[in-house]
Amino acid sequence: MKPPLFEYLRPSSLEEAITARAANDYTAVLAGGQSLIPTMNFRIANPTVLIDISRIESLKKYSIEENEVIIGAMVRQRDIELSNSIFVVNPLIRETLEHVAHVPIRSRGTVAGSLAHADAAAELPALLLATGGSVVAKNISGSRVIEANSLFQFHMTTTLSHDEIITEVRIPSLKPGSGWAFKEFTRRHGDYAIAGIAVIINMSSEGLCEDISLAACGIAARALRLETSEEILRGTNLDNGLIKEAAMSATEYVTAADDTHASTQFRKHVLMTLLQRAIATAKSRTSKV
Numbered sequence: 001m002k003p004p005l006f007e008y009l010r011p012s013s014l015e016e017a018i019t020a021r022a023a024n025d026y027t028a029v030l031a032g033g034q035s036l037i038p039t040m041n042f043r044i045a046n047p048t049v050l051i052d053i054s055r056i057e058s059l060k061k062y063s064i065e066e067n068e069v070i071i072g073a074m075v076r077q078r079d080i081e082l083s084n085s086i087f088v089v090n091p092l093i094r095e096t097l098e099h100v101a102h103v104p105i106r107s108r109g110t111v112a113g114s115l116a117h118a119d120a121a122a123e124l125p126a127l128l129l130a131t132g133g134s135v136v137a138k139n140i141s142g143s144r145v146i147e148a149n150s151l152f153q154f155h156m157t158t159t160l161s162h163d164e165i166i167t168e169v170r171i172p173s174l175k176p177g178s179g180w181a182f183k184e185f186t187r188r189h190g191d192y193a194i195a196g197i198a199v200i201i202n203m204s205s206e207g208l209c210e211d212i213s214l215a216a217c218g219i220a221a222r223a224l225r226l227e228t229s230e231e232i233l234r235g236t237n238l239d240n241g242l243i244k245e246a247a248m249s250a251t252e253y254v255t256a257a258d259d260t261h262a263s264t265q266f267r268k269h270v271l272m273t274l275l276q277r278a279i280a281t282a283k284s285r286t287s288k289v
Contacts, residue, residue, distance in 0.1 A: 003040035010052040034109035035117040073112040089173035092180040120155040121192035125223035130198035130215035133171040137164040179286030181278040193218035247272040
């Protein structure tokens with residue numbers, strides 16, 4: 001299929017892009033295009049103006065500053081995946097990205113673009129939620145920071161206003177001694193997740209779980225933090241019985257309807273299994289502080 005007619009703009013500065021975004025009621029921002037173009041071809045997205053930000057040099061940088069990784073809106077997923085400096089401060093980023101589609105797609109797709117697209121089964125929204133990350137969005141009035149737990153509203157729907165552009169993604173570094181894991185189940189490698197789970201664990205010197213973060217994708221209309229399961233495990237020694245209890249509790253978050261890929265009941269079973277495996281992996285990677 002082909003997309004409907006649209007006007008194509010390719011600004012060379014962020015200011016030009018923001019001005020174009022504000023001047024038109026229904027625009028779309030093109031970065032990597034790996035999600036946007038297919039939705040346009042299927043007429044799911046029908047922008048009248050397409051703003052290509054690939055020429056904006058200021059958006060092509062990433063850095064590690066203080067306790068977070070800062071990723072510009074035009075930075076490719078593959079560049080972040082292969083960055084050893086980013087792996088050192090937050091190895092969960094690489095482990096999550098390895099599950100995103102295939103290498104050719106990650107070589108074109110951007111981190112910011114995937115978050116703006118906000119597919120409920122995509123891996124990167126779960127990563128942002130698990131790490132407590134955020135995005136910086138800018139329009140002609142200025143910029144604002146949107147925390148992960150305030151960004152995702154529904155499938156392919158965010159709290160970004162129609163005139164805003166994500167300029168950077170901020171993902172916190174992991175605390176020293178943290179354990180991490182990302183696991184998902186798909187019909188084929190590279191498919192969207194039937195269920196996926198990101199885990200971060202911090203253990204105390206007494207062997208108790210000081211903090212835990214659990215975020216899932218593929219199970220509801222948006223990526224979710226599994227807060228009830230976190231509460232069950234926080235402050236405990238993460239024994240198998242408690243982990244199983246937390247996994248059972250997590251099934252309450254599964255609201256995705258039966259579809260051609262999986263039933264709701266199957267997704268619950270998959271999430272339970274993944275959560276237990278991911279917590280075990282993350283726990284094995286922790287070091288007591």
